[in-house]
Amino acid sequence: MATQEIDTQRRKFLTGALALGGVSTAIGLGVLAPSRALAKWQEEAIMTTSLDDGLNQVLGSSTYQESDQVQLDAPEVAENGATVPVSVETSLPNVDNITLYVPENNAPISAVFELGSRARPSISQRIQMADTSEVVAVVKSNGQLYGTSRKVQVTVGGCGG
Numbered sequence: 001m002a003t004q005e006i007d008t009q010r011r012k013f014l015t016g017a018l019a020l021g022g023v024s025t026a027i028g029l030g031v032l033a034p035s036r037a038l039a040k041w042q043e044e045a046i047m048t049t050s051l052d053d054g055l056n057q058v059l060g061s062s063t064y065q066e067s068d069q070v071q072l073d074a075p076e077v078a079e080n081g082a083t084v085p086v087s088v089e090t091s092l093p094n095v096d097n098i099t100l101y102v103p104e105n106n107a108p109i110s111a112v113f114e115l116g117s118r119a120r121p122s123i124s125q126r127i128q129m130a131d132t133s134e135v136v137a138v139v140k141s142n143g144q145l146y147g148t149s150r151k152v153q154v155t156v157g158g159c160g161g
Contacts, residue, residue, distance in 0.1 A: 078153070093142065
């Protein structure tokens with residue numbers, strides 16, 4: 001082995017070791033908390049087949065007030081239900097959660113976004129839709145639930161349909 005190749009391998013090893021040591025130290029000091037960085041997995045809520053049950057489990061209530069301050073952008077017709085682009089934005093203050101529901105899916109909860117206090121309340125996601133359905137966006141602002149919906153016609157189902 002050439003000396004230059006050994007130096008390159010040693011440099012890569014030392015760089016990786018330093019990076020791992022830095023991350024380990026940050027975790028140990030509590031600066032970097034992996035549990036905070038990862039999305040919360042709410043399996044029971046996501047796998048429920050009832051929209052009301054899902055809303056209750058994720059947001060603590062199944063009733064929300066229709067609001068024109070919640071803007072939902074979704075296509076009127078989705079050619080392929082496997083990938084339907086959806087965006088939600090709101091001008092409501094202190095938003096800590098934006099949730100997307102598709103009542104006609106086997107598991108109606110499509111996405112749950114828990115936002116920090118400094119996050120801009122705007123999300124964009126591609127969701128799967130089994131069939132033509134309403135897409136419901138619910139926003140939690142100041143402890144209250146606000147929402148809007150839009151019907152999306154699916155020509156080819158994306159959830160095994």
